[in-house]
Amino acid sequence: MTLRILLILGALSAFGPMAVDFYLPSFPTLANVFGTDVEQVQLSLSVYFAGLAIGQLLYGPLADRFGRRVPLLVGVSIFTVASLACAFAPSLHWLVAARFVQALGGCAGMVVSRAVVRDLCDPVAAARAFSQLMLVMGLAPILAPLAGGVLLEISGWQSIFYCLTLFSAVAGLAIALWLPETIPAGPRPPLRGALGQYLRLFRDRSFLCYALTGGVAIAGMFAYIAGSPFVLIQLYGVPPEHYGWVFGSNAAGFVLMGQVNSRLLRYRGPGFWLRRAVWLYLACAVALLAVSLSRPAELWPLLLPLFGCIASLGFLMPNSAACALAKQGRHAGSASALMGSLQFSVAAGASAMVGVLHDGTALPMAMVIALCGVTATLFGWFTGQIAERTV
Structure with missing residues (x-):
């Protein structure tokens, strides 16, 4: 796989993180602009996840039938137009609807990028490629909240969606x-x-x-994404323009562990590392819940186990994707679509649950992440019972 293709696939994989992480610092601002509260603004995030879950089911068969390029170009065009519609949203309902359409376009890149890797790589090489993609796409969750906070301060929340419009137009080209x-x-x-x-x-x-x-573990990350603007900005007083530094440090751990995973794949297969990484995720998730129950006066006790949860996804995401797609051959597009749809269906539920359980503390976010940790560990145990030890 050439560097040019890897960079394009990294940009396509970054559509999801960019569309989510870029506007997170604007949640309190959007609540003020539209005369509502942050919990209602979180609906735009849950709807986006639902759109990703639905849209991926459409693109999978299209990518298997018509090839990878045509569905990609259609999806990126939809994302571009919907991003511009978000920038002109006169109400929260308009924004939520435009975010849903934006998701229907953006998920094309997520589905097809995984299928392209499967087209070009064997299972172990695919796991390495997915790890390398995380290095490329990992810049999105590091830089997007930082840039979003700066743009919010300088040009207002609309500028965030103007940038997404430009990003998707360049990716389409x-x-x-x-x-x-x-x-x-x-x-x-x-x-x-x-x-x-x-x-x-x-x-x-x-x-x-x-x-x-992988999907349930990723849902825990999206619970963090949904809950962190309130926890960091409103509960612990982190300025919106500094929110990205905290968010980016966790994303850096995720990228670093992805590269460690790529090196470890020289010695054992992705299935082996997947089944061990879930226990690290579970331990960090339980620690986060325990700290949240104590309601610390300072932020750092929460950040330590939270960093471990996000960093462990550097093992879970590439290995689960490589194992799931390993035997799918010509149907890699459909398999990638169903995998993504399942994952984002769970993610939509997890992010919505954080809003439903909102009680003015960090506990709802920690509870959902811990639940995801327990469930992911159970599924990881099942893979050892019904699949080969290595893929």
């Missing part, structure tokens, strides 16, 4: 000029068989367990 078609030559599955393909994947217990091991 790069796809059109430099991303080749990677789907293997030969007959392609018809669209009418898409439902049957999804049913086959639902019956594949190995695929489901690998997908959900």
Whole structure:
């Protein structure tokens, strides 16, 4: 895989983090502008996750039938137009609707980038490629909240969505000029068989367990994304323009562990490391819950286990994706779509649960993350029972 393709795939994978992390510092501002509270603004985040879950199911069969490029260009175009609509939102309802459409476009890059990696790589090489992609896409959660906080301070919340419009337009141009078609030559599955393909994947217990091991852990990260603006900015008084530094430090741990994972894959397969990383995630999640129950007066006791939770995803995300897609062959697009849809369905529920449980403390965020840690560990244990020890 060439560096150019890797960079394009990294940008496509960054659509999700960019569209989420960029506007997080603006939550309190949006609440004031639209005359509501932060919990209502969080609805725009949950709706975005729901759009990602639904949209990915559409792009998977399209990517298997028509190739990787055409669905990508359509999705990026939708994202560009919807981002501009967000910037002109006159009400919270408009913003929520535009965010849903934005998600329907943005998920094309997430589905197809995973399928392209599967087209070009064997399972171990795919896990390494996913780890390398995290180095590229990891810049998004590090830089996006920082840039979002600065733009919010200088130009207002609309400028955040103007930047997303520009980012997606440039990504679309790069796809059109430099991303080749990677789907293997030969007959392609018809669209009418898409439902049957999804049913086959639902019956594949190995695929489901690998997908959900990573997916439930990722849901914990999105609970953190949904809850952190309140916890950091309002509860502990972190200025919006400094919020990105805290958020970025956790993202840096995530990127670093992704690179460690890439090195460790020289010695054992992704399945081996996946089943061990879930225990690290669980330990950090339980520690976070224990600290939250004590309601510390300072922020740093919360940040330590939170850093461990996010950093452990550097092992969980690439290895779960590589294991889930390893045996899917020509149906990698549909498998990638279903995996992403399952993951973001859980993420939408987790982020919504943080808002529903809101009690003015960090406890709701910690409770949801701990629940995700327990569930991910159970799925990780099941993978060891029903799948090969290495993939």
